[in-house]
Amino acid sequence: MRIALIGADGQLGSELLKVLGDDEVTPLYYPDFDxxxxxxxxxxxxxxxxxxxxxxxxYHRVDECxxxxxxxxxxxxxxxxxxxxxxxxxxxxxxxxSTDYVFDGKKGRPYVEEDPPCPLNVxxxxxxxxxxxxxxxxERYFLIRTCGLYGAAGSKEKGYNFVDRxxxxxxxxxxxxxxxxxxxxxxxxxxxxxxxxxxxxxPHFGLYHLTNEGExxxxxxxxxxxxxxxKKPRLEPVDSRTFRxxxxxxxxxVLENRxxxxxxxxxxxxxxxxxxxxxxxxxxxxx
Numbered sequence: 001m002r003i004a005l006i007g008a009d010g011q012l013g014s015e016l017l018k019v020l021g022d023d024e025v026t027p028l029y030y031p032d033f034d035x036x037x038x039x040x041x042x043x044x045x046x047x048x049x050x051x052x053x054x055x056x057x058x059y060h061r062v063d064e065c066x067x068x069x070x071x072x073x074x075x076x077x078x079x080x081x082x083x084x085x086x087x088x089x090x091x092x093x094x095x096x097x098s099t100d101y102v103f104d105g106k107k108g109r110p111y112v113e114e115d116p117p118c119p120l121n122v123x124x125x126x127x128x129x130x131x132x133x134x135x136x137x138x139e140r141y142f143l144i145r146t147c148g149l150y151g152a153a154g155s156k157e158k159g160y161n162f163v164d165r166x167x168x169x170x171x172x173x174x175x176x177x178x179x180x181x182x183x184x185x186x187x188x189x190x191x192x193x194x195x196x197x198x199x200x201x202x203p204h205f206g207l208y209h210l211t212n213e214g215e216x217x218x219x220x221x222x223x224x225x226x227x228x229x230x231k232k233p234r235l236e237p238v239d240s241r242t243f244r245x246x247x248x249x250x251x252x253x254v255l256e257n258r259x260x261x262x263x264x265x266x267x268x269x270x271x272x273x274x275x276x277x278x279x280x281x282x283x284x285x286x287x
Contacts, residue, residue: 001201004028004048004092006035007056011161012097014153015193016054026050030057035079042086052200054095055083058127062101065122066246072122077129084137093140095200100147100184100211102128105250110215112258113145113207121247135207142199143207144192147255148221148271151189152282162186163278166222170233180219180237183252185211188274190281195265204263209255212271221275228276229284 001023007013008027017027026048035041035057045053059065059075080096087094101124102117119125134141150161160168169176187210195210216224219237226233240249257268268274279285 001052002026002048002050004045004050004053005056006033006054009153010056011149011151011153012189012193013054013056015151015189016056016196019190019193019197035083036074038079038082038086041079041082042089045086045092046090049090050092052093052095053083053087054196054200055080056097058097060099060123062121062123062249063246065126069122069126072126073129076123076126077133080130081133081137084134084141087141088137093142093200093205094134094138095142095144095196096130096134098127098131098143098145099124100145100253100255101250102131102145103250103253105182105252108252110254110256111209112256113209120250123247131207140205142196142205144196144199145207145209145255146187146192147211147253148184148186149189149192150186150278152278153189162218162221163225163275164282166225167229167284170226170231173234175234175236176222177236177238177242178219178222179240179243180217181239181251182249183215183217183254184221185213185215185254186221186271186275187211187268188278190278191268191274195260195268198265199260199263202263206259208259209257210260210268211255211257212268212274213257214271215254216271221271224272224275225279228279 003025006028008017059072065072102119104118150163
């Protein structure tokens, strides 16, 4: 399969590059390939002539989005619309990633693909706009919402992922104050990449929720990290108001992989099992 992979050096993109090793993959990197520049993007994708284009590019500095909404809308919505129109023109399948932040968290139980979105912050609105542009312009697409992503490459914008950051701060002897009133599903970028590779070889187009199984708060996630490492850090649960973040976060944004199960995709592992696997591969756990 001929695949163009946008953001191939990012947290998810780098994992996709590994699992797509048997395919003919053209990796595309920012700033040489910038999805906000529509005509160069069109020309490059025309020349590659891929059957599938996977877009992992996004602007997700959630709090900064509140002060500068133009940038997230440019990257997460307008550029995604351009990709959808290019996909329409050149007849390739577009794979795009969205977020649990399209929901407001008021449901209190796992969200399924049919639940109506209601984002609380600018970032969530911009991602929802990107979803709508894809759904209104294309029939052959895979639109994937995920939650709490972490991978070895770390977030390109943040420079780290939650797991590695917690371990680093604990090694420095810091007091770790972690939010305990937001329920999520931490998701392994490695497992997500494996499921995406499987999904794009099917004819089952549409919107999917893809995360590891189960749920926890960020505090519970941090606690499990150190439990697996056999450490007793200075770890303190706090509520969301402690950090006075500009952007509101949903208190409950767990996603149910209902459609993935319906089409027979390989099940995700529980989040704690995926975490153990990650810690082992990163060398944090002794063999």
